[in-house]
Amino acid sequence: MKRVVVGLSGGVDSSVAAYLLKEQGYEVIGLFMKNWHDDSVTISNECPWLDDSNDAMLVADKLGIPFQTVDLSEQYKARIVDYMFNEYQKGRTPNPDVLCNREIKFDVFMDIALSLGADYVATGHYCRKGTLHKNGEEIYQLLAGVDGNKDQSYFLCQLSQAQLSKALFPIGELTKPEVREIASKLDLVTAEKKDSQGLCFIGKVKLPDFLQQQLKPKEGVIVEVSDDEPIYKVENHNFNSKEEELSFLSRKLNYTIQNGKVVGKHQGAHYFTKGQRKGLAVGGTPEPLFVIDTNVEDNIIYTGQGKNHPGLLKKALFITNDELHWIREDLALKVNQTMEVYARIRYRQPLQKATLHKVATGLYIEFETLQSAITEGQFAAWYINDELIGSGVIS
Missing domain, CATH: 3.40.50.620 (HUPs)
Known part of the structure; x- marks a missing residue:
C-alpha cells in the first residue's frame, strides 16, 4: 500500500x-x-x-x-x-x-x-x-x-x-x-x-x-486619460527585427498628469490594479472608468473610459529569463525559436491563440488578438491542447 x-x-x-x-x-x-x-x-x-x-x-x-x-x-x-x-x-x-x-x-x-x-x-x-x-x-x-x-x-x-x-x-x-x-x-x-x-x-x-x-493609506489623485491622447498614436514603424517589434508591442506606456485631467482622489495607488473598475468612486462619465495604470512612486492612478480604452489593450507581453518556468523542460525553447500555443494571463480567462518567441533576455508572448489589462506581477501560462507546459511572471 x-x-x-x-x-x-x-x-x-x-x-x-x-x-x-x-x-x-x-x-x-x-x-x-x-x-x-x-x-x-x-x-x-x-x-x-x-x-x-x-x-x-x-x-x-x-x-x-x-x-x-x-x-x-x-x-x-x-x-x-x-x-x-x-x-x-x-x-x-x-x-x-x-x-x-x-x-x-x-x-x-x-x-x-x-x-x-x-x-x-x-x-x-x-x-x-x-x-x-x-x-x-x-x-x-x-x-x-x-x-x-x-x-x-x-x-x-x-x-x-x-x-x-x-x-x-x-x-x-x-x-x-x-x-x-x-x-x-x-x-x-x-x-x-x-x-x-x-x-x-x-x-x-x-x-x-x-x-x-x-500598507498605509496615502491620498493621491485619479487622472482620466482620453482615448485620443497622442500617447496612443502609433506612426507607421519600420522595425529592423521581429524582436524590435515585440519590444514595441509589449512596451509600458509612461503616463504623466499632463496626459489627462484629475477627476478624483484615492487612498493609495498600491491598492489598485490594472483593469480594476470598482472602488474608484468617480461618477458622471458616459462609460465606466477602468484603471489603465498605477504609479506607486508618484501615487497616481491613471484611468480610461470603457473596456476598449487603448490604455487597457496590448498584443504582447514579456517574461525575463529569471521569471521563466517550463514544466515541460524537454519542450523549452532555445533563442530564436518560436512555438504556437494557447495562453492565458489570468485564472478563468478563456485560452487565447498566441506565439512564443524566445530571445536572449527572455520570452515574448505575442497574441493573435488584443488582450485586456495585461498586468505586471501576474502569471502567464501556456498550453498545448489541454497540457500546461510553461509559465512566467509578466514583467
Missing part, C-alpha cells in the same frame, strides 16, 4: 479527494495546514481556520483516516505574505495562490509529508497528471481538469517535474457537481460548504482590507 498525505483544507474538494484515494487502496493521512493566525487581519469575529480545521477533522474521522494539523504560518508569512506586500509596494499585482502552491503546498508541506513516509501528496485541485516516456525518461504532464468551468491547472503553473512526480489530483476527472454528490452520499460535513474566497488558506480575509492594514 502506497502512503498518501492529503492536504485536507476543510473544503469539499479535498474531502472527496481523500475518500477517492482510500477507495483506490492507498493508505491515506489527512493533514491540515494552518497558515495564518494573526487575528488582527481576519475581518470577522469568526476564526476561519479553526472552523476549517474542525471540518477537516470531522471528515478524517468519518473516513477513518489519521489526521493532524501542521503550523506553517512562519513559512507562509515569509514566502507568501511578505512577497505580496513587496510586490504591491512596487506597483505589481502578485498571485498568492500560484505562489502558495509552489512554495507551501508542494514544497514545505510536501517535505513534511515525505518525512512522514509518504509516497505522494494529494490535493483537491481540478486538474490531472499525465505520464509519458521520452528518451528513456519518465516525464510528467500537468493537464487541465475535465470540468472546464473549474479547471485549476493555472494555479499549479509553477510546479516542477520533481514536484509533479510526487503529486496526485484525485478529483481531476470529475466535475464540481459530481464531487458534491459524492460528499452528500457520504454525508460529509463539507458537502454543501461554499468554496473559500479568501487568500489561499488564510480564510475569510478580503485582500484590500488585508493590504490596508499593512
Whole structure:
C-alpha cells in the first residue's frame, strides 16, 4: 500500500479527494495546514481556520483516516505574505495562490509529508497528471481538469517535474457537481460548504482590507486619460527585427498628469490594479472608468473610459529569463525559436491563440488578438491542447 498525505483544507474538494484515494487502496493521512493566525487581519469575529480545521477533522474521522494539523504560518508569512506586500509596494499585482502552491503546498508541506513516509501528496485541485516516456525518461504532464468551468491547472503553473512526480489530483476527472454528490452520499460535513474566497488558506480575509492594514493609506489623485491622447498614436514603424517589434508591442506606456485631467482622489495607488473598475468612486462619465495604470512612486492612478480604452489593450507581453518556468523542460525553447500555443494571463480567462518567441533576455508572448489589462506581477501560462507546459511572471 502506497502512503498518501492529503492536504485536507476543510473544503469539499479535498474531502472527496481523500475518500477517492482510500477507495483506490492507498493508505491515506489527512493533514491540515494552518497558515495564518494573526487575528488582527481576519475581518470577522469568526476564526476561519479553526472552523476549517474542525471540518477537516470531522471528515478524517468519518473516513477513518489519521489526521493532524501542521503550523506553517512562519513559512507562509515569509514566502507568501511578505512577497505580496513587496510586490504591491512596487506597483505589481502578485498571485498568492500560484505562489502558495509552489512554495507551501508542494514544497514545505510536501517535505513534511515525505518525512512522514509518504509516497505522494494529494490535493483537491481540478486538474490531472499525465505520464509519458521520452528518451528513456519518465516525464510528467500537468493537464487541465475535465470540468472546464473549474479547471485549476493555472494555479499549479509553477510546479516542477520533481514536484509533479510526487503529486496526485484525485478529483481531476470529475466535475464540481459530481464531487458534491459524492460528499452528500457520504454525508460529509463539507458537502454543501461554499468554496473559500479568501487568500489561499488564510480564510475569510478580503485582500484590500488585508493590504490596508499593512500598507498605509496615502491620498493621491485619479487622472482620466482620453482615448485620443497622442500617447496612443502609433506612426507607421519600420522595425529592423521581429524582436524590435515585440519590444514595441509589449512596451509600458509612461503616463504623466499632463496626459489627462484629475477627476478624483484615492487612498493609495498600491491598492489598485490594472483593469480594476470598482472602488474608484468617480461618477458622471458616459462609460465606466477602468484603471489603465498605477504609479506607486508618484501615487497616481491613471484611468480610461470603457473596456476598449487603448490604455487597457496590448498584443504582447514579456517574461525575463529569471521569471521563466517550463514544466515541460524537454519542450523549452532555445533563442530564436518560436512555438504556437494557447495562453492565458489570468485564472478563468478563456485560452487565447498566441506565439512564443524566445530571445536572449527572455520570452515574448505575442497574441493573435488584443488582450485586456495585461498586468505586471501576474502569471502567464501556456498550453498545448489541454497540457500546461510553461509559465512566467509578466514583467
